[in-house]
Amino acid sequence: MIDLSLLNINVNAFPGLYLSNIVNLLPLFLLASIRIGAFILSVPFFGMRGVPTPLRIVVSFILGLAVVSFVGLPPEELLNDLNFIFIVLVEIAVGLTAGLIVTIWFSSVALAGEKMATSAGLGYAAQIDPLAGGQTPVISQTLNLFLIVLFVTLDGHLLMLRVFFESYSILPIGAMPPPFVLIGAGIKAAGSMFIAASLIMLPVVGIILMINVSAGIMTRSAPQLNLFSFVFPVTILSAFVILYFSTGTMALAFSDLIFSTIEALEDLMIGINDG
Numbered sequence: 001m002i003d004l005s006l007l008n009i010n011v012n013a014f015p016g017l018y019l020s021n022i023v024n025l026l027p028l029f030l031l032a033s034i035r036i037g038a039f040i041l042s043v044p045f046f047g048m049r050g051v052p053t054p055l056r057i058v059v060s061f062i063l064g065l066a067v068v069s070f071v072g073l074p075p076e077e078l079l080n081d082l083n084f085i086f087i088v089l090v091e092i093a094v095g096l097t098a099g100l101i102v103t104i105w106f107s108s109v110a111l112a113g114e115k116m117a118t119s120a121g122l123g124y125a126a127q128i129d130p131l132a133g134g135q136t137p138v139i140s141q142t143l144n145l146f147l148i149v150l151f152v153t154l155d156g157h158l159l160m161l162r163v164f165f166e167s168y169s170i171l172p173i174g175a176m177p178p179p180f181v182l183i184g185a186g187i188k189a190a191g192s193m194f195i196a197a198s199l200i201m202l203p204v205v206g207i208i209l210m211i212n213v214s215a216g217i218m219t220r221s222a223p224q225l226n227l228f229s230f231v232f233p234v235t236i237l238s239a240f241v242i243l244y245f246s247t248g249t250m251a252l253a254f255s256d257l258i259f260s261t262i263e264a265l266e267d268l269m270i271g272i273n274d275g
Contacts, residue, residue, distance in 0.1 A: 025073065027079055028073045028074055028076065028078075028079070029064060029068060029073065030064075031074055031078065031079075031087075031088070031091070031173060032064055032067050032068050032071075032073060032074055032173060033060055033061060033063070033064030033067065034088060034091040034092060034095070035067075035091040035092075035094055035095040035167070035168070035173070036060060036063045036064055036067055036095065036164070037057075037060035037063075037064070037095065038091070038092045038093075038094075038095025038096045038099065039095040039096075039098050039099045039164055040056060040059055040060050040063065040099070041056060041060075041095075041096075041099065042095070042096050042098075042099025042100050042102075042103060043099045043102050043103065043160075044102060044103050044106045044107075045148065045157075046059060063161070066165070067165065067168060070165050070168065071165075071168040071169065071172075074172075074173040074174065075174075078173065078174050087173070087174050090176060090177065091173065093177075093182065094167065094171065094177060094182070094272075097182045097185060097186060097268070098164060098167070098265060098268060100186060100189075101185055101186065101189045101261070101264050101265060101268060102160065102261055102265070104186070104189040104190055104192075104193050105189055105192065105193060105196070105257065105260065105261040105264060106144075106147065106257075106261065107193055108192075108193040108194070108196035108197040108200065108257065109140070109143045109144055109147050109197075109200065109254070109257070110136065110140045110143070110144055111193065111194075111197040112140075112143065112196075112197040112198075112200035112201035113137055113139040113140030113141075113142070113143040113144070113201075114136075114137050114139075114140050115197070115201045115205060116139050116201050116204045116205060116239065116243075117137035117138070117139045117140065118137075119201075119204070119205045119208045119209070119239075120139075120204070120208055120235055120236055120238075120239035121232055121235055121236055122137060122138070122139060122236060122239065139243075143250075146250070146251075146254065147254050147257070147258075150251060150254050150255065150258065151258055154255060154258060156258045156259075156261075156262065159262050160261075160262055160265065163262060163265045163266055163269065164265065166269060167269055167272070170269050170272055170273045171269075171272050171273075177272045178271070178272065181268070181271040181272055182268075184271070185264070185267070185268045185271065188264070188267075189264055192260070192264070196257055196260070199253065200250070200253055200257075203242060203246055203249075204239055204242050204243065204246075207238060207242055208235055208238060208239060211231065211234065211235055211238060212231070212235070215231040
């Protein structure tokens with residue numbers, strides 16, 4: 001016969017959480033995940049339309065666990081604070097600002113690709129980009145894929161998350177950041193986007209401009225020659241040749257762009273700390 005006394009197990013001996021504790025800790029965990037969740041929703045990769053919403057939510061919760069293990073749960077007094085809604089809005093604003101800074105910096109590549117395509121006569125060579133939700137030149141999509149591969153290869157995503165996790169130490173949950181710091185960081189990133197795009201597209205656009213000027217001078221001196229049908233394919237071919245031979249240089253430029261983006265995040269955290 002089976003000794004039923006062996007089945008008399010003390011359930012309380014097993015470690016775990018009571019259901020009431022889970023219910024009490026869940027709002028604190030959600031509060032700790034708001035900032036990183038807003039950041040994930042606004043960065044270029046997870047914020048695109050092609051990324052399913054359930055995947056974004058899962059990644060936000062996983063990173064929320066990392067945040068809790070890094071800084072711990074926020075104090076329970078925040079849940080009873082009258083300014084709880086205001087605290088949630090501040091957390092969303094900080095996360096969105098950091099994510100939009102990354103998006104603005106990375107948009108310089110798409111802007112440079114669009115200007116390259118326009119100057120080379122490839123502006124019509126556009127297709128619907130499901131990630132961006134609109135028509136994008138093929139050159140811009142190629143450069144964006146190149147940037148993403150290089151970003152992951154250089155562990156830029158890990159460096160970016162490390163910098164963002166430090167924001168919880170600089171600005172604890174419930175603290176108020178200086179509003180002018182967030183606004184100034186966005187304006188500075190917008191100005192840097194145009195500078196970076198100009199530096200990326202300058203070699204291609206400059207050489208194509210020289211070809212067009214030379215064709216204009218030749219047409220002026222010999223109007224009877226129809227050089228348009230000759231210059232147009234030469235311009236397209238020159239653009240592809242320049243892009244091919246400038247791959248190494250462009251990789252270095254993209255690397256500088258990635259590290260400049262991370263430095264912009266660090267400057268945002270320093271500005272919040274000093275403010």
